[in-house]
Amino acid sequence: MQDALAVVAAKPGDYDALVHLGNAAYDAREYAQAIDAYEKALKIRSDDPNVMTDLGTACRNVGDVDRALDLFRKARAIDPKHWQSLYNEVVVLALDKHAHAEADAALARLKREHPGLPALAGLEQQIGAAHPEK
Numbered sequence: 001m002q003d004a005l006a007v008v009a010a011k012p013g014d015y016d017a018l019v020h021l022g023n024a025a026y027d028a029r030e031y032a033q034a035i036d037a038y039e040k041a042l043k044i045r046s047d048d049p050n051v052m053t054d055l056g057t058a059c060r061n062v063g064d065v066d067r068a069l070d071l072f073r074k075a076r077a078i079d080p081k082h083w084q085s086l087y088n089e090v091v092v093l094a095l096d097k098h099a100h101a102e103a104d105a106a107l108a109r110l111k112r113e114h115p116g117l118p119a120l121a122g123l124e125q126q127i128g129a130a131h132p133e134k
Helices: 002-010 015-027 031-044 049-061 065-078 083-096 100-113 119-130
Strands: none
Touching: 002 015, 015 031, 015 049, 031 049, 049 065, 049 083, 065 083, 083 100, 083 119, 100 119
16 A cells, blocks of 8 residues: 555545555455545546446445445446445345345346346345345
Protein backbone atom coordinates (compact mmCIF):
# COMPACT_ATOMS: atom_id res chain seq x y z
CA MET A 1 0.00 0.00 0.00
CA GLN A 2 2.97 2.30 0.56
CA ASP A 3 3.72 2.28 -3.17
CA ALA A 4 0.14 3.29 -3.95
CA LEU A 5 0.31 6.10 -1.38
CA ALA A 6 3.54 7.34 -2.96
CA VAL A 7 2.00 7.40 -6.43
CA VAL A 8 -1.04 9.33 -5.20
CA ALA A 9 1.24 11.77 -3.37
CA ALA A 10 3.10 12.37 -6.63
CA LYS A 11 -0.09 12.51 -8.72
CA PRO A 12 -2.92 13.51 -6.36
CA GLY A 13 -5.51 13.98 -9.10
CA ASP A 14 -4.68 10.84 -11.06
CA TYR A 15 -7.76 8.65 -11.42
CA ASP A 16 -5.90 5.37 -11.90
CA ALA A 17 -3.59 6.07 -8.96
CA LEU A 18 -6.58 6.77 -6.70
CA VAL A 19 -8.33 3.58 -7.80
CA HIS A 20 -5.12 1.60 -7.21
CA LEU A 21 -4.83 3.13 -3.74
CA GLY A 22 -8.45 2.29 -3.03
CA ASN A 23 -7.88 -1.31 -4.10
CA ALA A 24 -4.69 -1.60 -2.03
CA ALA A 25 -6.39 -0.13 1.03
CA TYR A 26 -9.38 -2.43 0.55
CA ASP A 27 -7.14 -5.48 0.29
CA ALA A 28 -5.40 -4.36 3.51
CA ARG A 29 -8.85 -4.03 5.14
CA GLU A 30 -8.29 -0.30 5.58
CA TYR A 31 -11.84 0.41 4.48
CA ALA A 32 -12.00 4.06 5.54
CA GLN A 33 -8.92 4.78 3.45
CA ALA A 34 -10.36 2.78 0.55
CA ILE A 35 -13.60 4.77 0.77
CA ASP A 36 -11.66 8.04 0.69
CA ALA A 37 -9.64 6.99 -2.36
CA TYR A 38 -12.66 5.66 -4.26
CA GLU A 39 -14.66 8.81 -3.50
CA LYS A 40 -11.83 10.98 -4.83
CA ALA A 41 -11.60 8.82 -7.95
CA LEU A 42 -15.34 9.10 -8.56
CA LYS A 43 -15.13 12.89 -8.29
CA ILE A 44 -12.80 12.72 -11.28
CA ARG A 45 -14.78 10.13 -13.23
CA SER A 46 -18.23 9.43 -11.86
CA ASP A 47 -19.31 6.87 -14.44
CA ASP A 48 -17.23 3.82 -13.48
CA PRO A 49 -19.53 1.07 -12.18
CA ASN A 50 -16.55 -1.00 -11.01
CA VAL A 51 -15.22 1.73 -8.73
CA MET A 52 -18.74 2.56 -7.59
CA THR A 53 -19.27 -1.09 -6.66
CA ASP A 54 -15.90 -1.26 -4.90
CA LEU A 55 -16.88 1.83 -2.92
CA GLY A 56 -20.16 0.14 -2.07
CA THR A 57 -18.45 -2.99 -0.76
CA ALA A 58 -16.10 -0.85 1.34
CA CYS A 59 -19.12 1.00 2.75
CA ARG A 60 -20.75 -2.33 3.59
CA ASN A 61 -17.61 -3.38 5.42
CA VAL A 62 -17.83 -0.33 7.69
CA GLY A 63 -21.52 -0.96 8.33
CA ASP A 64 -23.04 1.61 5.97
CA VAL A 65 -25.28 -0.86 4.17
CA ASP A 66 -27.81 1.74 2.99
CA ARG A 67 -25.11 3.69 1.20
CA ALA A 68 -23.69 0.46 -0.19
CA LEU A 69 -27.08 -0.52 -1.60
CA ASP A 70 -27.50 2.94 -3.14
CA LEU A 71 -24.07 2.71 -4.79
CA PHE A 72 -24.77 -0.75 -6.22
CA ARG A 73 -28.00 0.53 -7.74
CA LYS A 74 -26.28 3.60 -9.17
CA ALA A 75 -23.61 1.36 -10.70
CA ARG A 76 -26.30 -0.73 -12.38
CA ALA A 77 -28.02 2.43 -13.63
CA ILE A 78 -24.76 3.26 -15.40
CA ASP A 79 -24.29 -0.29 -16.71
CA PRO A 80 -27.42 -2.47 -16.46
CA LYS A 81 -25.35 -5.58 -17.29
CA HIS A 82 -22.90 -5.00 -14.42
CA TRP A 83 -23.32 -8.29 -12.57
CA GLN A 84 -20.97 -7.37 -9.71
CA SER A 85 -23.24 -4.60 -8.50
CA LEU A 86 -26.33 -6.80 -8.72
CA TYR A 87 -24.50 -9.62 -6.91
CA ASN A 88 -23.54 -7.27 -4.10
CA GLU A 89 -27.06 -5.89 -3.96
CA VAL A 90 -28.30 -9.44 -3.32
CA VAL A 91 -25.72 -9.85 -0.55
CA VAL A 92 -26.76 -6.65 1.22
CA LEU A 93 -30.47 -7.28 0.82
CA ALA A 94 -30.28 -10.88 2.03
CA LEU A 95 -27.55 -10.84 4.65
CA ASP A 96 -27.56 -7.30 6.02
CA LYS A 97 -31.05 -5.90 5.55
CA HIS A 98 -32.89 -9.25 5.76
CA ALA A 99 -35.17 -8.04 2.97
CA HIS A 100 -35.95 -11.54 1.72
CA ALA A 101 -38.49 -10.67 -0.97
CA GLU A 102 -36.24 -8.00 -2.49
CA ALA A 103 -33.21 -10.27 -2.23
CA ASP A 104 -35.08 -13.11 -3.93
CA ALA A 105 -36.17 -10.81 -6.76
CA ALA A 106 -32.63 -9.48 -7.23
CA LEU A 107 -31.22 -13.02 -7.13
CA ALA A 108 -33.76 -14.18 -9.72
CA ARG A 109 -32.72 -11.30 -11.95
CA LEU A 110 -29.03 -12.14 -11.47
CA LYS A 111 -29.68 -15.78 -12.38
CA ARG A 112 -31.78 -14.80 -15.39
CA GLU A 113 -29.30 -12.25 -16.75
CA HIS A 114 -26.09 -14.14 -15.88
CA PRO A 115 -26.98 -17.85 -15.78
CA GLY A 116 -23.41 -19.10 -16.19
CA LEU A 117 -21.97 -17.01 -13.39
CA PRO A 118 -19.76 -19.30 -11.29
CA ALA A 119 -20.39 -17.25 -8.13
CA LEU A 120 -24.14 -17.99 -8.18
CA ALA A 121 -23.96 -21.35 -6.41
CA GLY A 122 -21.82 -19.92 -3.63
CA LEU A 123 -24.13 -16.96 -3.22
CA GLU A 124 -27.18 -19.20 -2.95
CA GLN A 125 -25.40 -21.37 -0.36
CA GLN A 126 -24.38 -18.30 1.63
CA ILE A 127 -27.94 -17.00 1.66
CA GLY A 128 -29.32 -20.44 2.52
CA ALA A 129 -26.88 -20.84 5.41
CA ALA A 130 -27.76 -17.42 6.78
CA HIS A 131 -31.50 -18.01 6.42
CA PRO A 132 -32.21 -21.74 6.82
CA GLU A 133 -35.93 -21.02 7.19
CA LYS A 134 -36.10 -20.30 3.46
